Amino acid sequence: MSMEIPYTVEVRPDTGLTNGKLGIWLFLASEVMLFGALFASYVMLRVGAPEWPRGSTYLNIPLATLNTVILISSSVTMVLAWASLVKRDFPRFRLFMGITILCGLGFLLVKYFEYTAKFHHGYFPATNTFLAIYFTLTGLHGLHVIGGMAVNGYLWGPGSALWKTDPTHFTNRVENAGLFWHLVDLVWIFLFPILYLL
Amino acid sequence: MSESHDPQDAQAGHGDVDRHVRAAYFVFGSLLVLTGFTVAVYFLHLPTRAAIALRS
Numbered sequence: 001m002s003m004e005i006p007y008t009v010e011v012r013p014d015t016g017l018t019n020g021k022l023g024i025w026l027f028l029a030s031e032v033m034l035f036g037a038l039f040a041s042y043v044m045l046r047v048g049a050p051e052w053p054r055g056s057t058y059l060n061i062p063l064a065t066l067n068t069v070i071l072i073s074s075s076v077t078m079v080l081a082w083a084s085l086v087k088r089d090f091p092r093f094r095l096f097m098g099i100t101i102l103c104g105l106g107f108l109l110v111k112y113f114e115y116t117a118k119f120h121h122g123y124f125p126a127t128n129t130f131l132a133i134y135f136t137l138t139g140l141h142g143l144h145v146i147g148g149m150a151v152n153g154y155l156w157g158p159g160s161a162l163w164k165t166d167p168t169h170f171t172n173r174v175e176n177a178g179l180f181w182h183l184v185d186l187v188w189i190f191l192f193p194i195l196y197l198l
Numbered sequence: 199m200s201e202s203h204d205p206q207d208a209q210a211g212h213g214d215v216d217r218h219v220r221a222a223y224f225v226f227g228s229l230l231v232l233t234g235f236t237v238a239v240y241f242l243h244l245p246t247r248a249a250i251a252l253r254s
Contacts, residue, residue, distance in 0.1 A: 061237065061240065065233065065237050068229075068233050069230065069233070072226055072229045072230065072233070073226070075222070075225075075226070076222050076223065076226045079218060079219060079222040080219065080222075083215045083216075083218065083219050086212070086215045087212060087215065189229065192233075193236055197236060197237065197240045
């Protein structure tokens, strides 16, 4: 026996949103608080430290710039994937969602090279406060990228079966996944200058 | 991204979607330019005050 979950397609009159969208916004609010707390910790650690290294002492700025370009590009392809569904063009959705997933993979690959280079040089979270907050913030962000890719991968693959039975519901799911992906992008937009450039 | 994607409303929704796509391109372009500018300023090795003034 299956039960229909209400307000997955039509907007709920009291909130003005579908349940899924309200849920994702609440989740994003909790994410903002999580990263906000970590950014505040970074500020406290930095202003309390007698000296603070320049990012380039430990970090590779050209690689991080490349990662920034990859991630902001993936936000555009995510929007294009959603727009394709609204225009009822499923193959185009597949293409752009696939590119978004590949961008996520590219980001993680670059991050892998960055991390391994640091470990080779003997730089670990325990080395100093800067590296501790660097690994904490970028590691948590990397986990979010993996999470977003898992959701996007599901929507690209097995989850896309919903398109045939309930296209509007599927489009809403992609939209919600897109909102999360934009947050992941936004967090990196803050992380990059704070850790690497300032 | 818009609230409703009802396929029944597809025709009316397309204009709305195109606006969102244009906004996404604008944000993408702005971020690209600002990222390039910020990185360029970093490599100029300016004194602290000048660097803050340029980046803000």
